[in-house]
Amino acid sequence: MILLDNVSKYYPGDKLPALDNVSLHIQPKEFVFLVGKSGAGKSTLIKMLTREEKPTSGKIMVGGIDYEYMKRRHIPHLRRRLGVVFQDFKLLPNRTVYENVAFALEIVGVSNAEIRRTVPKVLELVGLADKGHKFPDELSGGERQRVAIARSMARQPKILIADEPTGNLDPETSWGIVSLLEEINNFGTTILVTTHDEKIVNQLKKRVITIRDGKVIGDQKNDGHYDLDASHTRIVKRPLAATIRTAPTAEQIRRATTSQPTPKPVQKSAPASEKPKRATKRRFIN
Numbered sequence: 018m019i020l021l022d023n024v025s026k027y028y029p030g031d032k033l034p035a036l037d038n039v040s041l042h043i044q045p046k047e048f049v050f051l052v053g054k055s056g057a058g059k060s061t062l063i064k065m066l067t068r069e070e071k072p073t074s075g076k077i078m079v080g081g082i083d084y085e086y087m088k089r090r091h092i093p094h095l096r097r098r099l100g101v102v103f104q105d106f107k108l109l110p111n112r113t114v115y116e117n118v119a120f121a122l123e124i125v126g127v128s129n130a131e132i133r134r135t136v137p138k139v140l141e142l143v144g145l146a147d148k149g150h151k152f153p154d155e156l157s158g159g160e161r162q163r164v165a166i167a168r169s170m171a172r173q174p175k176i177l178i179a180d181e182p183t184g185n186l187d188p189e190t191s192w193g194i195v196s197l198l199e200e201i202n203n204f205g206t207t208i209l210v211t212t213h214d215e216k217i218v219n220q221l222k223k224r225v226i227t228i229r230d231g232k233v234i235g236d237q238k239n240d241g242h243y244d245l246d247a248s249h250t251r252i253v254k255r256p257l258a259a260t261i262r263t264a265p266t267a268e269q270i271r272r273a274t275t276s277q278p279t280p281k282p283v284q285k286s287a288p289a290s291e292k293p294k295r296a297t298k299r300r301f302i303n
Contacts, residue, residue: 019066019209024075026061026231035061036072043157045175050207050218053228054245059211062228063180064166066209067101068092079177097125100206101171104181106161108153114140114164115149121171123171135171143167143197157189166197176207183214191197191217215243 019041025288026036036058043049050056053059066079068087077084080098089093115136122132142162153161155272162182169177179198183191188203195217202208218225218241225241227234237248 018045018078019079019207020076020078021062021065024065024072024077026065026070027073034073036065039228039231039233040138041226041233042205043209043238045207046205047200048202048221049210050221050223050225050241050243051209051211051228052213052218052225052243054162057228058231059228060180061213061231063178066178067094067099074269080154083186092114093125094119097172098174098176100172100174102162102165102169102177102179102182104184106153106165106167108161108164110153112152113149114145114151114153114156114167117153117164118168118171125172139167139171141171142201142268157190158186161265162186162194164191166201170201170206174206176209177201179208179210181211181213183217184211188216195221197242 020043021039021041024039027034039058039062045065048176051059051062055102065072065077068084070083074177079095079280081132082091082098095183101117109120113119117137118131119137127135129233137146138147140149145160145163145167146162148156148164153164156164166177166179166182177198182198183194186194191214198210199221222240222242223238225235225237225243227244227247229247233291235244
């Protein structure tokens with residue numbers, strides 16, 4: 018689940034917010050496109066979700082984690098639940114395809130035995146089972162993006178965020194990447210994709226959220242299409258606060274752990290004269 022409730026973000030020196038009271042609720046297993054012109058606020062929203070940036074105000078919950086109560090030491094744990102795919106791949110050039118995927122598991126302490134079991138399965142999923150020995154510069158753009166997807170899926174995240182995954186690819190290769198994301202979504206992973214590719218959005222007819230000037234101006238739940246002005250869509254506002262479980266404060270935790278349990282009242286036995294008589298069984302005579 019991804020939930021944003023009245024999230025705003027102001028950068029120092031800017032007169033207008035990068036995000037302005039954004040509220041979203043993305044259910045588990047959804048496939049969602051986030052569209053908007055350059056500078057609309059898409060990248061800022063993604064940075065909020067990956068905790069690269071903190072909101073100026075509002076509440077964010079991802080995968081059951083309330084960001085308001087998350088410490089810096091918890092961020093790696095959050096990112097284990099999130100898979101992130103970038104437009105420029107961000108692969109390690111001096112490591113093979115296999116090693117790039119394995120690295121995502123190494124940094125979170127996965128055993129070598131588990132890495133040997135997991136990496137070949139993930140490479141097979143993305144269609145690169147025979148490319149494990151290759152280096153990134155020996156691959157095509159589409160293949161490098163598949164490596165990036167494999168790396169993000171190696172930890173089996175519940176949520177995959179793809180930031181312009183087809184931005185540097187030709188149309189045919191782009192369709193291959195989107196088809197792969199659909200396949201991953203069919204396995205139960207929640208997918209959030211930012212894109213400028215109108216044809217892909219219109220062809221897939223998934224949920225489409227439109228953002229402009231830091232505000233969500235359109236949210237097409239079904240059969241969505243690419244509409245930067247949201248001229249044919251409207252937003253149905255729903256109260257999100259009721260769906261958010263507020264974490265207990267330190268004072269509430271202290272009281273709960275130091276308070277004594279309420280003693281149970283002692284029940285006195287009734288005098289012999291007041292004790293209820295045992296019910297006698299009736300005999301039925303035919």
